[in-house]
Amino acid sequence: MKIAVIGGGAAGFFSALAVKENFPFAEVVIFEKLQRVLYKVKISGGGRCNVTHACSTVDELCDGYPRGGRNLKKIFHVFNNNDVMSWFEVRGVPLVIQDDGCVFPASQSSSSIIDCFYRETKRMGIEIRKGAGIKAVRPVENSLEVIFEKDGSSPLIFDKVIVTTGGSPRKSGLLWLENLGHEISDPVPSLFTFNMPDEPVTCLMGVVVENTMVSIQGTNLKSEGPLLITHWGMSGPAVINLSSYGARILHEKGYDFKIQVNWVNERNNDTVSNELKCIAAIHTDKIISNYRPYALPARLWNYLVEKCGLSGKMTWGGLGRKGMNQLSSVLTNDVYSVKGQTTFREEFVTCGGVSLGSIDMKTMQSRVCRNLYFAGEILDIDGITGGYNFQCAWTTGFIAAKLK
8 A cells, every 4th residue: 555645744744654553564655845844843832842732631622722623522532632642752752741731852852753753754664755746636546646846757646645734824825635626714824923013012022921811902802821022012822822813803904903911810900909009008108110019020010100101219109099090900901003913933823724624524534535634734723822733733643544
């Protein structure tokens, strides 16, 4: 049996290895368009590779996918985050679980994952062909003909083909699959940071606030977690995950919208007001800039005080009702204008791809082209940051490799 895996990324390598485990005598070839493989594995998680998320239940794991979580549920019962962790550790890659649930190699280097894949493909005799872009796949009787982009390259016949080419930034990149009869969901960016070219808050670049809530005005979209202020705007899990939840809505808005930042992640404004009143009552003579509520970073606190038109040299006792209300409001409902999105290079994924209506999710086989399978980001499935997108790659690759 001859199997072609189109795409040399996470899903491609994992599905190729799983095919060889299921069918030891199969001839398996990975075709990669570029001259490099596993690039996203290399750079993800700041070069550490966040392989999965340590969720305790399948339902919790499914919650990490703004699109496709419900469809993944059944196959997560077959192969999930716990199975992935066992898979790597059995193959000599010990893992560690962070407090936030993110799972990384104990080495804190993506090289451990890449080396494992190279070691396993070599051991199993899987061929890797780089610089081999695919132009089309065509059914030929009970097989599939793979046609290459490079002039002079002869088409090859395979019994089964697994497509793992990753997300395409443009629908035109998926035309070859649409031509086979697959429905394509228009691709748009997901997991990106917010550009704020007109906001002076960027002067606080480098400041991290660990527990925030960020929402998009005019929508029900909200996200919680750490927020990082950058020289171009805002980043961090709270912002990046919000971009995932709102990928299509933000695209429709032309990436021109307003966000509300709750710097203390306290939904009840009265609770924050009472906290400030307690501080004023107990620390009446202390200078505002010298006593920060909620342990906020000093640079941010001073910025917010100034934004309210208050002097940091005032005492807490001298604030008065108006000053107290201003501080309470800016802590819980600070508004900023976003104009544009910036690719978060390490985690960027695409919302959209091959519609799940075109796929039998029990087998990952195409419903319109027999013997053609899919795995990874090529599918209209995407997760928030934290290892969820790799988990989708591992699971769909594992299921596709059964070749049922």
